[in-house]
Amino acid sequence: MKAYELGPQTGLESLTPTTRPDPVAGYGEVVLKVRLVALNNRDIQVLEGRYGAKKAENRIPVSEGVGEVVQVGEGVTSVALGDRAVFAHFANWIDGDFALNNFGTDYGITHDGWLAEYIKVPGAALVKVPDSLSDEQVAPLASSALTAWHAVVEVGKVKAGDTVLALGTGGVAIWALQIAKAAGAKVVITSSSDEKLELARKLGADVTINYRKTPDWASEVQKATGGADIIVETGGTGTQAQSVLAAAANGRIVFISVAPAEGAPAPNVGLIIYKNLVLKGIAEGSRAMLARLLRAIELHQIQPVIDSTFTFDDVPAAYAYLKSGSHVGKVLIRVAD
Structure with a gap:
């Protein structure tokens, strides 16, 4: 699969395109085909080495998006093949109060994130996206x-x-x-x-x-x-x-x-x-909170403010545009239809 890695984290030029084997779902895991991802300010901070300690150079960044389920590991009941799904980037914070160990499963930071053709995640973290909502409505939900x-x-x-x-x-x-x-x-x-x-x-x-x-x-x-x-x-x-x-x-x-x-x-x-x-x-939110948010988006048909959408080949330009500060609303990257 095609993907981007953080590289040395000395600036936006650190972002490095790469090719990796497609992920395979193990027990309790799901592989999503990434459809649409959304950038956030922390994605800039990470690339510039300003978001805590530097991350692994081969880390795949970005913490929110929407994907289609293409593999379902044994033991997963939350989603089925063909479903669209999202997840909160603290993937082990399912419900209840925040715990410090939630920082240990921060997708895009401690685990490979969305900036790839496929992403592998715990099935328990996923929230199924209803058919009434578009990719654009749900891709920007899991962070800001x-x-x-x-x-x-x-x-x-x-x-x-x-x-x-x-x-x-x-x-x-x-x-x-x-x-x-x-x-x-x-x-x-x-x-x-x-x-x-x-x-x-x-x-x-x-x-x-x-x-x-x-x-x-x-x-x-x-x-x-x-x-x-x-x-x-x-x-x-x-x-x-x-x-x-x-x-x-x-x-x-x-x-x-x-x-x-x-x-x-x-x-x-x-x-x-x-x-x-x-x-x-506060730090982001749990899977249960994301599920409640998704229901509210569906009920009120809230439309996110979207500034622009870039192609997967134009990811560096998307980062540069976000850093320029000239955007009003979300900057998205279309990975697949």
Whole structure:
């Protein structure tokens, strides 16, 4: 099969095309023929050696996609030949609380990922895709969408009438917007780009704030909404203090990014106590969460924001385009029809 490997991880030029034997399903395993994959920011970080320790140079990257079942090992009951399926990239996190050993089965990081013609995975991790959903609707679910679902629904316990604040217009923030609107919530989006804020409004954002023009965006959130019940904190240390200021009493702030910001003020712990806030860090989500997300996508027919789709031969160009930051929405790679 054709595939791409990480190489020395010194930059995008490290990505190396290769040919390998087709995988064979063992007991409890399934082989998927890869149809469509989606890139995420961490795929750039990995290639540049900025995502923890360097990975094996022969690791196949990318952590989300959709494939067709072409081999089913003995003992597998979750899918059948011909089904389309997806899986959360922490493949051993089936249900329940997160455990540190989930980091040991991170597809695209510790195990070979989606950037190949075939991928072999544990059958227990797979979620069957209903016929009513397209490849484009489900390929981008297992990373940024699942993280947003975890934040807004599983931790945030969103309900109609809540106010949800999502920082920026990256993949997690846009998914948080769409998931929150489907639940009947009011959504606030921040960005430095008026063009991207216009897109957010078209997707249903109720309040949009350009944080370059309004540096004290927390006050603007309070003024417009009375405070956010759920905050999807993707900004890192540079925004955490303002997120605490922007929160309503009993608000839930879900930390996803640890991006550093030199000289950033620390969150006011006294205010956290005064407002009775809940602060929680999360890492992606479980198979059970992905199954619930998939049902919500089907019920509400949520359409992901897709910027562009590249061919398998144009994978380096897809990475370069993602790194340029000029995209709005997901960058996809079509591997097979």
